[in-house]
Every structure is written in structure tokens, then in C-alpha cells.
Amino acid sequence: MHTALKEWWTDYRCGSDYDARNCEGDSDQTCDFKQCLVMNGDTLATVTASITEDAKKESESVLAQVEDEAYQTVTQIHRSLDCTSFGGTDGECEFRAKLSELIETTETLNVASTYSSGQATDYVFWRYKLVSDGESWQLWKTGKQENYGEVTYDNDDVLTFANPETKITIEAWTQCGLVRRFFFYVHLHVNSPVSVCEKFNDMWYQTSVSRLPIGSGMCAYPGSDFAELTFDFHPNAGLQYSREELRMKVSKVECTGALEGRKPIDILSVTQDSPEIVTRFAVAMLNKATTEAATDFHVECVFTYAKYSGASATETCKRDFSISDCKGPAFDTPNSVCEYEACAGQDEAGLYEACGGTVVKADDKCTIVETGEKPCCQGCENTEVTCVALLDLPNTNADIMRCEPSGGGGAYSSPSTSY
Numbered sequence: 001m002h003t004a005l006k007e008w009w010t011d012y013r014c015g016s017d018y019d020a021r022n023c024e025g026d027s028d029q030t031c032d033f034k035q036c037l038v039m040n041g042d043t044l045a046t047v048t049a050s051i052t053e054d055a056k057k058e059s060e061s062v063l064a065q066v067e068d069e070a071y072q073t074v075t076q077i078h079r080s081l082d083c084t085s086f087g088g089t090d091g092e093c094e095f096r097a098k099l100s101e102l103i104e105t106t107e108t109l110n111v112a113s114t115y116s117s118g119q120a121t122d123y124v125f126w127r128y129k130l131v132s133d134g135e136s137w138q139l140w141k142t143g144k145q146e147n148y149g150e151v152t153y154d155n156d157d158v159l160t161f162a163n164p165e166t167k168i169t170i171e172a173w174t175q176c177g178l179v180r181r182f183f184f185y186v187h188l189h190v191n192s193p194v195s196v197c198e199k200f201n202d203m204w205y206q207t208s209v210s211r212l213p214i215g216s217g218m219c220a221y222p223g224s225d226f227a228e229l230t231f232d233f234h235p236n237a238g239l240q241y242s243r244e245e246l247r248m249k250v251s252k253v254e255c256t257g258a259l260e261g262r263k264p265i266d267i268l269s270v271t272q273d274s275p276e277i278v279t280r281f282a283v284a285m286l287n288k289a290t291t292e293a294a295t296d297f298h299v300e301c302v303f304t305y306a307k308y309s310g311a312s313a314t315e316t317c318k319r320d321f322s323i324s325d326c327k328g329p330a331f332d333t334p335n336s337v338c339e340y341e342a343c344a345g346q347d348e349a350g351l352y353e354a355c356g357g358t359v360v361k362a363d364d365k366c367t368i369v370e371t372g373e374k375p376c377c378q379g380c381e382n383t384e385v386t387c388v389a390l391l392d393l394p395n396t397n398a399d400i401m402r403c404e405p406s407g408g409g410g411a412y413s414s415p416s417t418s419y
Contacts, residue, residue: 005029041177045124048106049170049182051077055102065308066189068243077102077186079161080246080308084193086164091311095161095188099128099140100153103170103184123174130159131167140170161186164244191313192245196238196303200317203233204299207280207391216319217294219326221390221402224352226284226359227323228390228400229297231255235274238303238315248313249274252304257369259362260286260296265369267299267360273306280391282354282400284361285323297321297360343377349403350377355387356401376403 006025012018051059051073059078063071071078082091107120126140143154166186172179202213208221208228220227235250252271258264270277285295303315349355356373376385384406389399 001035002030002032005031039176041172041174041179044110044174044176045120045172045179046108046110047124047172047179049103049172049180049184051075051184052102052104062189062246062308065246066244067241067247071187075184077184079186079188081188081190082307082309082311084191084313086162086188086190088190090313091191091307092309093162093190095186096158097161098156098158099168100156102186103168105141105170105172107172124179125173126170127173128168128170131169132163161188164188189244189246191248191307192242193240194238194248194303194305194313194315195240196315197317199237200301200319203231203237204319204321205230205232217322217324220285220323222327224354224402225325226282226354226402227297227321229281229283229321231268231277231279231281233275233277235276246308248305248307250303251306251312253277253301254304255299255301257281257283257300257360257367258298259283259360259367261298262362263366264298264300265360265367267358267369268301278398280357280398280400282357282359282402283321283323284354284359285325286362294322294324297323343379346377348375348377349387351379351385351403351405353403354400355403356389357399373401380405 004025006023006029008021008023010018010021055077056073059073059076062078062080063073065080066078079095081093081095083093084090087093105126107124109120109123121144125142127137128140129135129137139155141153141156145152145154164187168184168186170182170184172181205211205214206218206228207230209219218227218229233253239248241247251273253268253275254266254270255268256264257267267281268277268279283295283297298318298320300316300318303317305313305315307313343350355376357371359370361368361370373387376387378385385403386406387401388404389401391399393399
């Protein structure tokens with residue numbers, strides 16, 4: 001740039017026009033200089049990038065099922081998976097979405113419209129990179145189309161996320177350089193694993209003996225032809241919770257039972273979120289040629305768990321029991337004579353037989369379940385036989401009942417201990 005130096009002056013000498021101003025300078029009073037105007041990317045434009053409202057709402061919904069309170073939704077995107085481990089095969093184990101569905105951006109020029117032409121998108125260009133091995137920079141949203149109210153972008157392919165955490169780096173550029181860099185994170189959450197079958201054996205015990213888990217062999221109730229068996233299920237049994245994983249909830253428990261290989265029957269069905277179940281069964285022994293022979297009882301339970309996504313997972317657990325008459329029946333009742341043959345083949349329950357609760361028995365082909373209270377056969381002289389609670393529980397509807405002489409003097413009447 002070339003500049004000549006001049007100044008204003010007035011000639012005040014006599015005979016001069018003293019009110020006239022002149023702009024003059026010597027011809028050799030000049031100077032030359034160079035000037036460089038520097039404009040950076042953030043000088044030319046202003047940009048923003050943030051998580052979309054829809055993506056944020058979904059993240060908040062996922063985090064409501066996760067215990068870790070260190071998560072946030074400003075720079076983090078949270079999504080649920082159907083599987084119980086990363087890379088697993090027990091459900092969908094990847095999350096797919098377009099970047100524009102997760103992140104929204106804005107661009108604004110910092111110069112007056114009189115000095116520029118076109119839109120801000122003509123000067124600002126976006127690129128992104130998924131920070132993982134082998135990933136490189138990719139152009140993003142290089143063009144925009146709108147058809148019937150739906151907006152689509154060029155270079156906005158569906159991305160696949162499969163790692164617990166993926167870092168996304170997004171940059172906005174102009175011809176003058178980088179405008180701004182943003183960082184976002186995609187967190188994936190799997191469902192808590194289920195190992196309910198590992199706890200299945202511990203769910204069974206005999207309240208009439210103790211609350212300790214039992215082995216495969218068990219005794220019939222003293223003096224009776226049935227065994228008392230308790231199923232005790234807690235909804236958190238077998239669930240392995242983590243602060244980063246989604247909490248699954250049991251929504252249904254269905255159990256079947258089969259005596260001596262006969263056709264099984266439903267013995268329990270509970271459809272309820274996170275139920276606590278305590279159910280007692282009177283499992284009747286089969287009449288065999290030898291009283292020492294044991295009766296085999298097979299149970300099978302299907303536990304259904306509800307996932308966050310709405311899908312369900314099932315676990316099937318099995319167990320076998322062998323019921324033996326460890327102490328033979330007693331026929332003597334004080335001050336009375338009981339005729340057992342008089343009650344044979346009748347619908348009424350015989351002396352010391354189960355007459356109430358959930359009773360599991362069998363015919364020649366099928367396993368049968370009877371519920372509710374039934375009358376007792378009056379097979380004792382001078383003594384009324386009544387249906388009484390076996391365990392003396394607070395809730396009589398949850399108890400097992402059997403027929404006993406009203407005097408309570410039988411050698412194998414209900415024990416006095418309460419459970």
C-alpha cells in the first residue's frame with residue numbers, strides 16, 4: 001500500500017487570502033507499507049452441537065433403570081441392549097442409529113449479510129470420528145433434503161455401536177480453519193444376568209421339619225401318606241445386579257409337577273411383577289406293593305423375566321424328589337376304634353390323609369391337583385374326625401390340612417410347634 005503525506009495550511013502573509021486552506025505536501029514525502037488481515041474459523045462462524053431431545057428422553061428412561069448416579073445426559077447418550085453380556089447371543093447386542101438422530105447442530109455467520117452471500121451451511125462443514133481402533137474421519141451432513149416434511153442428509157449413514165462406551169468426536173470447519181470441536185459418548189447397557197436355576201434347589205424345603213433346603217430324598221409327614229413340601233421364591237433370587245446394568249424383573253412363575261412319570265400338571269402359576277411366593281404342597285405317595293417303596297416327584301418351573309425393551313427371557317429349572325414313608329402309620333386312637341377299610345375308595349379323605357390346601361396326587365395315567373377343603377371320612381367309633389391345619393400358620397389358606405381325631409390324641413397328630 002502506497003501513501004503520500006500532505007497537510008492543511010493557510011497563508012497569512014499580507015496580500016494573501018488568509019481564509020483559504022490548502023492541502024499540499026512535498027512530492028518526496030511518501031511511505032509504503034503492507035497489511036495482512038487474519039480471520040480464524042471461529043471468527044467467521046459460530047456453531048453448536050447438542051444431543052437431540054428425543055435422544056435425551058430415551059437416555060433418561062434408560063438411566064431410570066440403572067443405579068449408577070454418575071451418568072448424565074448432556075454429553076452422554078444411553079441405550080439399552082437385549083442381551084446380558086456384550087457380544088452375547090441371548091438378544092440384540094448392538095445399537096444402530098444415524099448420527100443426526102442423536103446429535104443436532106446449528107451454524108451462524110459472524111459477518112453482516114452485506115459482506116457475505118449464501119447461507120452459513122455454505123461456509124461451515126462438519127466431520128466426525130468414532131474413537132476406536134481403525135476409525136478415521138468421515139464427512140457429515142454435506143447436503144440436506146426435505147421430502148414431505150422429512151429431513152435427510154447426505155453422508156449420514158446408520159452407525160453401529162457394540163462397545164460399552166464409544167467416544168464420538170465432531171468438528172466444524174470453514175475455509176479459515178477449525179471453528180469448534182465437540183465430544184459425545186454413547187453408553188450401552190446390558191440386562192443383568194439371570195442364574196435362578198442355581199438357586200432353585202434352595203427354594204424347596206419342608207416347613208414341617210425345618211426351613212433348611214432339602215436333598216432329593218424326603219420323608220412323608222409322620223403317620224400320613226403324603227409329604228409336605230414348601231416352595232419359597234424371592235424375586236431377586238438368581239439376579240446378578242450391577243450399577244451399570246439394567247435391572248430385569250420376574251413377571252411370571254409357572255410350575256408343573258409329575259408323580260412317577262405320569263402326565264404333568266400345573267401346580268403353580270403366578271403372573272405378577274416381582275412376586276414373593278410361598279406355597280405349600282401335600283404330595284401324596286402312590287400305593288405300591290411294598291410300603292418301603294419311594295414315590296418319585298418331578299417339578300419343573302419356568303421363570304419369565306421382563307426386559308427394559310419389552311422383550312422377555314425365560315429360565316427353566318427342574319428338580320426331582322423321592323418321598324419315603326420313614327415312619328409307618330398308626331392305627332390306634334385312644335378311646336376309639338378306627339376302621340380304615342371303611343373309608344377305602346370313598347371321596348372323603350381318610351384318617352391322617354390330606355384334606356385341604358394344595359394336594360398333588362395321581363391316578364393311573366395323570367398327575368392331579370386338588371385345592372380347597374374336603375370332608376373327612378368318619379371311620380372312628382366314638383370320635384369325630386375333623387380337617388385340621390397341619391402347620392398352624394397365621395394364614396390358614398396357605399396351610400396344609402389333614403384329617404385327625406377331634407380329641408387330638410392320635411400318636412401322629414399335628415405337632416405343637418408352630419411354624
